[in-house]
Amino acid sequence: VRKKPLVVITRKLPDQVETRMRELFDARLNVDDKPMTQPELVAAVKEADVLVPTITDRIDAALLAQAGERLKLIANFGNGVDNIDVAAAGKRGITVTNTPNVLNEDTADMTMALMLAVPRRLTEGAALLRDGGKWAGWSPTWMLGRRIWGKRLGIVGMGRVGTAVARRAKAFGLSIHYHNRKRVAPAIEDELEATYWDSLDQMLARMDIISVNCPSTPATFHLLSARRLELMQPRAYVVNTARGDVVDEDALIRLIEQGKLAGAGLDVFEHEPSINPKLLKLAKTNKIVILPHMGSATIEGRIDMGEKVIINIRTFFDGHRPPDRVLPRSA
Ligand code: 8YV
Numbered sequence: 001v002r003k004k005p006l007v008v009i010t011r012k013l014p015d016q017v018e019t020r021m022r023e024l025f026d027a028r029l030n031v032d033d034k035p036m037t038q039p040e041l042v043a044a045v046k047e048a049d050v051l052v053p054t055i056t057d058r059i060d061a062a063l064l065a066q067a068g069e070r071l072k073l074i075a076n077f078g079n080g081v082d083n084i085d086v087a088a089a090g091k092r093g094i095t096v097t098n099t100p101n102v103l104n105e106d107t108a109d110m111t112m113a114l115m116l117a118v119p120r121r122l123t124e125g126a127a128l129l130r131d132g133g134k135w136a137g138w139s140p141t142w143m144l145g146r147r148i149w150g151k152r153l154g155i156v157g158m159g160r161v162g163t164a165v166a167r168r169a170k171a172f173g174l175s176i177h178y179h180n181r182k183r184v185a186p187a188i189e190d191e192l193e194a195t196y197w198d199s200l201d202q203m204l205a206r207m208d209i210i211s212v213n214c215p216s217t218p219a220t221f222h223l224l225s226a227r228r229l230e231l232m233q234p235r236a237y238v239v240n241t242a243r244g245d246v247v248d249e250d251a252l253i254r255l256i257e258q259g260k261l262a263g264a265g266l267d268v269f270e271h272e273p274s275i276n277p278k279l280l281k282l283a284k285t286n287k288i289v290i291l292p293h294m295g296s297a298t299i300e301g302r303i304d305m306g307e308k309v310i311i312n313i314r315t316f317f318d319g320h321r322p323p324d325r326v327l328p329r330s331a
Helices: 015-024 037-046 088-091 104-117 122-130 160-171 188-190 199-206 226-230 249-257 277-284 299-317
Strands: 006-009 024-029 049-054 071-076 094-097 152-156 175-179 208-212 236-241 263-266 288-289
Touching: 006 199, 015 024, 015 299, 037 175, 049 122, 049 288, 049 299, 071 088, 088 094, 094 299, 104 160, 104 208, 104 236, 152 199, 152 249, 152 299, 160 175, 160 188, 160 208, 199 226, 226 249, 226 277, 249 263, 249 277
Parallel strands: 006 024, 006 049, 049 071, 071 094, 152 175, 152 208, 208 236, 236 263, 263 288
Antiparallel strands: none
């Protein structure tokens, strides 16, 4: 009988995923769910056959340099692999996989929630009643927000999540515009009646809402730079459910404070889990709605992610290429 691979899972996963992992592998679980310390991560890469990290673990070249002979697979519990130095892993013969597709719809749902939340003053209204007794009564000029239907949505990154956002937004009556490294297939452009903008600058200048849906890579760091954010209309909003570092957060804050942007809905930040105190202050003015990185946080989604991780590990040890192998990005 072949020995089961030693699989170290850095965080607590849904019970049914952990049970299945225990059945299939020599699974080392993190029962109390504290993020692993650096020495714990070093110990893990030294002895494991497979590491299952999450966004909270930095798997960089220095850590990988300490990996043992046995480490052959890093099966990320997450879609984005910005937490992993994929090229450094490749050089050491370590395969990297992720969990694509199963989070697209959940993340797109949360994007829509954030897209509506600020213009329609959702958290402001909810807080008013939740905090009790502050509603003096209805009036025609009471709690007026801005409509989102009929407006222009510019999607930065028309990949799997971006497309799921576009489908929803189209149904909400927004017109769809996008900027991407490549144009999407004509059939998708037709379905979405989407307009492709080769120039991100030009798109930003003309949109009412911008949704960030691209991964964090060296090429997308501060893609929405101060200069680019300044091109946007003062009535425009920014929604980000991708990665905080795609947007120059300081510039975004400054422009909202100065009234040069109308607001933002943010699920991700540049230095998670710490939040810039200026964002906390802005949230009190209701110009922004901020959430603690919960775009894909559904029970079903986490179970689907666990299943993907399991399939990737099993396929790998069956001697095949795992379905969600991630290759290093070409520069
Ligand atoms: C998770 C995510 O919070 O998958 C991603 O890229 O941002 C989220 O689904 C996280 O990645 C879990 O590791």
